[in-house]
Amino acid sequence: MKKVKKQDITRLLSQWQKEFTVFVPSRENGAAEMTVWDGQDVSFLDWYRNTVIPPKANFLLNMEIMFGFRKEDGSYNLELPAAATQKQLVFGIRPCDARATSIIDMVFKDAYEDKYYLNRRENTLLIGMGCLNPYDSCFCTSLGLGPAEATDVDLMLTDIGDDFLIEEVTDKGKELVARTEGVVEATRDDESRAGEVKDTAYKKVTRKIDTREIEKRLPASFDNEEFWEKVAAKCVSCGICTFLCPTCYCFDINDEMLKGDGARYRNWDSCSFPLYTKMPAENPREEKWRRVRQKVHHKYTFYPSLFDVIACTGCGRCIRLCPVNWDITQTLESVPAEAATGTEKK
Amino acid sequence: MSETEQKLRNEAMTLLEQGRADYIIGYEAGSLKFTTTPLITRDKDDIDRLVINPFILNNLSVFLGDISGKAGIVAKGCDSRSIVSLIQDQQLAREDIVIIGVPCSGVIDLNKVEKLTGKDRDELDDIAWAGDKAVVTIEGAKKEFPAKDVLMDDCLSCDMPAPQEYDILLDEVGPLVCDKELSRSQIKELEEMSPEQRWEFWKNEFSRCIRCYACRQVCPACFCKRCFVEETEPQWISPLPKWQDNLIFQMTRMIHVAGRCTDCGECQRSCPVNIPLRSLSKKMEEIADELFQYKAGTDKDAPPLMAAYESEEAEDFIR
Numbered sequence: 001m002k003k004v005k006k007q008d009i010t011r012l013l014s015q016w017q018k019e020f021t022v023f024v025p026s027r028e029n030g031a032a033e034m035t036v037w038d039g040q041d042v043s044f045l046d047w048y049r050n051t052v053i054p055p056k057a058n059f060l061l062n063m064e065i066m067f068g069f070r071k072e073d074g075s076y077n078l079e080l081p082a083a084a085t086q087k088q089l090v091f092g093i094r095p096c097d098a099r100a101t102s103i104i105d106m107v108f109k110d111a112y113e114d115k116y117y118l119n120r121r122e123n124t125l126l127i128g129m130g131c132l133n134p135y136d137s138c139f140c141t142s143l144g145l146g147p148a149e150a151t152d153v154d155l156m157l158t159d160i161g162d163d164f165l166i167e168e169v170t171d172k173g174k175e176l177v178a179r180t181e182g183v184v185e186a187t188r189d190d191e192s193r194a195g196e197v198k199d200t201a202y203k204k205v206t207r208k209i210d211t212r213e214i215e216k217r218l219p220a221s222f223d224n225e226e227f228w229e230k231v232a233a234k235c236v237s238c239g240i241c242t243f244l245c246p247t248c249y250c251f252d253i254n255d256e257m258l259k260g261d262g263a264r265y266r267n268w269d270s271c272s273f274p275l276y277t278k279m280p281a282e283n284p285r286e287e288k289w290r291r292v293r294q295k296v297h298h299k300y301t302f303y304p305s306l307f308d309v310i311a312c313t314g315c316g317r318c319i320r321l322c323p324v325n326w327d328i329t330q331t332l333e334s335v336p337a338e339a340a341t342g343t344e345k346k
Numbered sequence: 347m348s349e350t351e352q353k354l355r356n357e358a359m360t361l362l363e364q365g366r367a368d369y370i371i372g373y374e375a376g377s378l379k380f381t382t383t384p385l386i387t388r389d390k391d392d393i394d395r396l397v398i399n400p401f402i403l404n405n406l407s408v409f410l411g412d413i414s415g416k417a418g419i420v421a422k423g424c425d426s427r428s429i430v431s432l433i434q435d436q437q438l439a440r441e442d443i444v445i446i447g448v449p450c451s452g453v454i455d456l457n458k459v460e461k462l463t464g465k466d467r468d469e470l471d472d473i474a475w476a477g478d479k480a481v482v483t484i485e486g487a488k489k490e491f492p493a494k495d496v497l498m499d500d501c502l503s504c505d506m507p508a509p510q511e512y513d514i515l516l517d518e519v520g521p522l523v524c525d526k527e528l529s530r531s532q533i534k535e536l537e538e539m540s541p542e543q544r545w546e547f548w549k550n551e552f553s554r555c556i557r558c559y560a561c562r563q564v565c566p567a568c569f570c571k572r573c574f575v576e577e578t579e580p581q582w583i584s585p586l587p588k589w590q591d592n593l594i595f596q597m598t599r600m601i602h603v604a605g606r607c608t609d610c611g612e613c614q615r616s617c618p619v620n621i622p623l624r625s626l627s628k629k630m631e632e633i634a635d636e637l638f639q640y641k642a643g644t645d646k647d648a649p650p651l652m653a654a655y656e657s658e659e660a661e662d663f664i665r
Contacts, residue, residue: 029554031619049466052618053556062556063586136378136468234384236408239558240618254585267586268556275576288412323564323616324404325376325383 001194002166002177003186004157009042009164011182013091020089020125023058025051034058034090048092049133050315054246055090055097056104059120062243063267066116066253071260084119092129096140096315098152100246101126106307107249116266125172128153129164132201137316139207139329145313147205148198158194165194209329211300211310217335218301224336225289231331232292234324235272241318241326242270242295247303247311250276271295296331350398350449350517354420357446357514359393361418367444368415371406372396379468380456384409396420398516400454400475403498405610407432407566416442422450423519424500426509427608427643428566434643434650435606437569447509449517452493452501454480455615459496463489478523493523499624500611502529510644532625533632548593554619555592557585561613561623562599567606567642574598596626604630605651608643 004012016022023034025044033053068079093101105121108114130148134140140147150156154173157164165186168174177183221227242248252269256262269276271294277285285291303311312328319327354372361367374385374395382401385392386409398420406419407428421429426445432438456467463470465484472483473496480496482489494502501507503526508519527534536544559575562568574582575595583598584591607627614624634640638659640651648654 030551030621031554063588133469135466230387233386233412234409236560236563238560238563238616239556240560240616243556243558244618252585256584256586265586270558273559320378321618323560323612325378325381327377327383330377 001186001191002168002183003160003163003190004166004183005163006045006159008182009045010040012180013037013042014039015180015182016089016091016176020087023055023088023090025092034093037091044092049135050094050097050131050317052244052317052321054100054244054315054317055093056101056246056249058088058090058124059101059117060104060249060251060268063265064116066264066266068261068263069257070262071257083115084123087123087125088120089125089127091127093126093153094131094315095128095145095147095149095151095153095156096131096138096313097246098126098128099143099145100313100315102152103247103303103307103309103311103313104249106309125155125176126153127173128156128169130156130158130198130201132159132197132204134201134205135316135320137207137319138205139209139314139316141202141205141314142207142209142211143310143312143314144211146198147201158197160190160193160197163190165190205314207314207316207329209314209332214300214332214335215304215310217337218297218332220338221335222293222297222301227334227336228289228293231334232289235288235292235326236324237272237274237288237291238323239268239270239272240321240323241328242272243268244317244321246313246315246317247299271298292331296328300332348398351396353516354398354446354448355393355396357516358396358418359390361444362388362390362393366416367418369413369417370396370419371409371413371417372420372446373398373402373404373406376401379470380454380473386413398448400452400473402448403453403612403615405564405566405612408564408612410438410443410566411569416444418444418446420446420448421509421512422448422453423504423507423509424450424608424610425566426511427506428610429643430511430646431606431608431643431650432566432569433646434648435569440646444514445509445512447512447515449519450501450504450507451475451519451522452497452504452507454496455498459491462491462495494525494528497523498611498615499529500609500628502526503609503628505641506644511646530628530632532622533629536625536629549589551621552592552596553589555587555589555596555621556619557587557592557595558618560616560618561596561621564612564616565599565603565607566610567603567608568599570602596621596623600626600630603627605634605638605640606642607631 013022022037024037025048026035032051034055065081069076108117134147148158150167150169154170156167156169168177250269251266253266255264272291277283299311358370369388371386373382375397376383380401384404405425405428407425433440470484474481478493479490507522583594609628609631
């Protein structure tokens with residue numbers, strides 16, 4: 001393993017900036033998010049716990065042009081945007097968000113390969129940074145990962161005092177380190193110090209759910225209208241928990257045209273909104289409890305059945321950013337043990 | 347448990363037992379530090395979970411539209427005005443609601459506490475009132491802050507901390523720390539800007555709006571069953587989160603809630619990207635008061651501001 005002096009982080013990022021568009025955590029724009037590094041500011045090392053806007057926004061933009069079009073002589077000429085070839089490097093991504101990105105990769109390269117998303121993914125290096133001070137809303141350890149685990153990133157950094165220990169997780173990461181100045185070999189002591197730091201961080205995550213029990217109980221709860229009505233009662237149907245969830249990937253498609261010139265856009269969408277499922281004849285999720293049920297089941301029942309993994313990494317954003325403190329862990333833990341009697345009218 | 351809490355639980359239980367309410371809408375302890383969360387229930391077993399503390403932030407009147415039947419609702423001063431406003435707009439029938447008025451001496455703005463202490467809320471041990479000071483405990487050490495530094499801005503300008511309309515009043519309202527200048531300091535800054543500067547300011551703020559609609563969803567004055575932003579034929583604004591459309595959405599919303607907004611502050615508090623929405627809604631409230639001497643939600647028999655016209659009304663509002 002390698003290490004780099006904390007005071008050399010600016011030097012490290014400056015080198016990388018020559019090759020990549022470097023993104024770092026910033027709250028300059030009013031809400032913490034990954035933004036393009038200004039070449040100087042590394043104050044995030046002091047305040048950064050996690051971003052409000054998840055790093056999925058670097059791959060699935062909250063709004064992007066899919067193609068442009070122009071109406072000429074009764075037909076349309078299409079104009080494809082240049083493929084995203086810009087190499088980017090996201091510095092400081094937390095293990096929960098890195099894992100989340102791997103999880104939604106499965107959708108974007110499933111039956112249909114989404115080149116918009118995948119181009120950005122393939123051109124991006126993820127430099128993880130261990131989360132040593134998790135929030136009280138975090139529950140990553142229940143989803144099989146640790147807050148400082150070297151997972152789903154190219155390099156993983158762990159704060160060991162005066163230095164960051166660097167774990168080379170992928171070949172890409174290894175190659176990057178090889179051409180980076182200021183990185184030196186770590187000692188045995190450094191490695192064992194990192195181990196201690198990781199253990200301490202792991203123990204700081206106190207919010208727990210029992211995923212085995214949930215996977216057993218949740219599918220049977222689907223028709224339990226009474227249960228879902230009760231847990232959904234205080235939800236206000238805003239888009240915070242879904243838009244800011246690192247594993248929510250739904251998008252809407254909209255065309256805009258002015259005087260024959262137009263573009264097809266896609267933008268984030270949310271199953272929390274009644275409009276999401278509105279069709280000319282009916283809306284299968286008009287009632288709030290059906291939408292809340294969908295959100296929970298999608299993450300904990302449907303996604304595992306399709307991709308064999310729970311689409312939640314316990315980042316806790318949906319809990320700490322919710323205006324009414326709707327807490328998914330409480331809902332999951334309160335799913336009744338016995339199968340429902342099938343109260344829903346089909 | 348405080349005496350007020352005990353009284354609340356007794357009253358709520360009586361309402362359910364006597365059938366005067368089918369549902370109780372109140373607050374229970376939240377799952378995170380210094381939070382409460384709405385408790386909406388018809389189950390008598392849930393009643394002993396009801397709480398009253400300095401963190402009862404949500405304006406619960408937003409849930410009244412979801413309830414079929416009679417509801418007993420816990421309301422602070424601003425919340426009671428939202429209920430009255432909904433009655434004025436014929437969204438609610440007075441006889442369907444039992445208002446349990448709670449004394450409010452302002453709610454604590456956790457963002458302010460975080461700024462003052464340099465710590466996130468989950469890193470604090472305790473926040474408690476001691477007279478007109480808030481005592482914050484961090485790693486065992488106590489720090490005192492004047493109330494005006496930690497109260498929500500909307501609380502600092504509150505004229506009516508006591509419920510304006512109620513069936514049960516749990517307690518007398520204690521003294522409320524007011525600082526109207528401080529409460530509108532950002533509005534003052536905006537007023538002093540040139541129109542071009544203001545335009546740049548709001549352009550910048552609305553550039554980061556993600557259109558999650560939390561501001562609308564937590565707002566009791568936003569009671570439309572179908573919002574104009576969701577109209578598709580014709581489409582009034584684009585669903586894309588471009589700053590221009592974000593701004594149009596919010597401007598239209600603000601006009602719709604003018605004369606209905608009670609400055610409960612929920613829109614700003616809920617915004618995940620910290621857009622200072624109250625600077626718009628509070629300004630609208632001030633204009634309604636200045637031009638029409640109208641304070642939202644203070645008279646359930648009055649017609650809504652935007653639905654009334656008197657021939658002697660000043661017309662110099664077009665400016």
